[in-house]
Amino acid sequence: xxxxxSMLAQDWWDFTTLDDELLNDAASLSQEDLxxxxxxxxxxxxxxxxxxxxxxxxxxxxxxxKQSSPDNPVGVCGPIGPTEQLPLVAxxxxxxxxxxxxxxxxxxxxxxxxxxxxxxxxxxxxEKADKELCFDRIDxxxxxxxxxxxxxxADTSNYIRSWESGIRCAVMQGGQG
Numbered sequence: 001x002x003x004x005x006s007m008l009a010q011d012w013w014d015f016t017t018l019d020d021e022l023l024n025d026a027a028s029l030s031q032e033d034l035x036x037x038x039x040x041x042x043x044x045x046x047x048x049x050x051x052x053x054x055x056x057x058x059x060x061x062x063x064x065x066k067q068s069s070p071d072n073p074v075g076v077c078g079p080i081g082p083t084e085q086l087p088l089v090a091x092x093x094x095x096x097x098x099x100x101x102x103x104x105x106x107x108x109x110x111x112x113x114x115x116x117x118x119x120x121x122x123x124x125x126x127e128k129a130d131k132e133l134c135f136d137r138i139d140x141x142x143x144x145x146x147x148x149x150x151x152x153x154a155d156t157s158n159y160i161r162s163w164e165s166g167i168r169c170a171v172m173q174g175g176q177g
Contacts, residue, residue: 057082090133
């Protein structure tokens with residue numbers, strides 16, 4: 001049986017293409033059911049407010065990067081959504097005077113058009129959003145080197161090498177997609 005057509009864009013595969021029975025089962029899960037999904041390496045957490053959630057997301061970056069050192073660099077892999085935590089990350093780095101010279105960041109998303117990634121100058125670029133909402137707001141004396149910012153490209157070889165280079169990814173935040 002072919003999948004349902006997306007209500008967002010006919011060529012996409014997204015949540016609107018999922019089987020109705022699966023969606024109904026997911027919608028019927030209770031808070032207790034969801035909490036039981038926690039396991040080593042995957043933690044389910046509930047927050048009382050959006051502000052608590054965004055601060056928790058920002059603190060995951062800070063906690064990971066605090067572990068970084070010249071002989072043990074540490075990174076974070078972040079989604080493009082939500083983005084509300086990104087300015088908080090920059091503000092915390094600046095307030096805490098955190099030197100990110102040994103830290104890394106991997107963006108996990110980018111739009112592709114005509115077989116290649118869109119340029120960072122494109123208004124929908126995820127790299128552009130990460131930089132404008134977070135990295136460009138960090139004091140230049142505290143920023144991680146440009147070489148430590150890793151964004152996916154159509155040719156993924158450099159991106160994959162950065163993962164395999166021995167840099168520990170302490171946090172991979174899930175997006176809302």
